Amino acid sequence: MSRIPLLEQFLADDPSDAFTRFALAQEYAKSGDLDAALGHYEALRREQPDYVGTYYHLGALLRQAGRLDDALVVYREGIAAATAAGDAHARSELQGVLLNAELGDD
Numbered sequence: 167m168s169r170i171p172l173l174e175q176f177l178a179d180d181p182s183d184a185f186t187r188f189a190l191a192q193e194y195a196k197s198g199d200l201d202a203a204l205g206h207y208e209a210l211r212r213e214q215p216d217y218v219g220t221y222y223h224l225g226a227l228l229r230q231a232g233r234l235d236d237a238l239v240v241y242r243e244g245i246a247a248a249t250a251a252g253d254a255h256a257r258s259e260l261q262g263v264l265l266n267a268e269l270g271d272d
Contacts, residue, residue: 169193184210184217195227203227211240218248218256222263229267237267 173190177183191206207224210217221244228237241264248257 168197170197182213184214188217188219188223191223195223200227200231204231211243215243215247216251218244218251218253220244221247222256222259225260225263225267234267238264241267 170190170193173186173193176186177190180186187206187210191203191210194200194203194206204224204227207220207227210220211224214220221240225237225240225244228234228240241260244260245257245264248254248260
């Protein structure tokens with residue numbers, strides 16, 4: 167059973183809830199609706215750039231869509247956001263996927 171309708175309602179009730187928007191993006195990605203997932207990730211990136219978890223998943227989805235240059239930009243932005251937030255774990259993960267993306271490794 168899809169959780170998308172429930173998450174959509176939660177988001178309608180509180181459009182600024184980053185966790186709900188992130189969960190909704192994840193659900194759309196799992197369901198195969200990459201455009202909807204990208205839209206929600208991009209909204210998070212634009213409206214709540216300090217929500218560090220966005221960058222890893224958005225970058226991965228962009229790579230999946232064949233948009234490597236966009237993914238590289240997102241990974242770099244995520245590294246900056248993680249550094250600003252003092253989130254060394256997220257920064258390290260983003261640095262790793264950036265390096266792999268630059269080298270063409272998957």
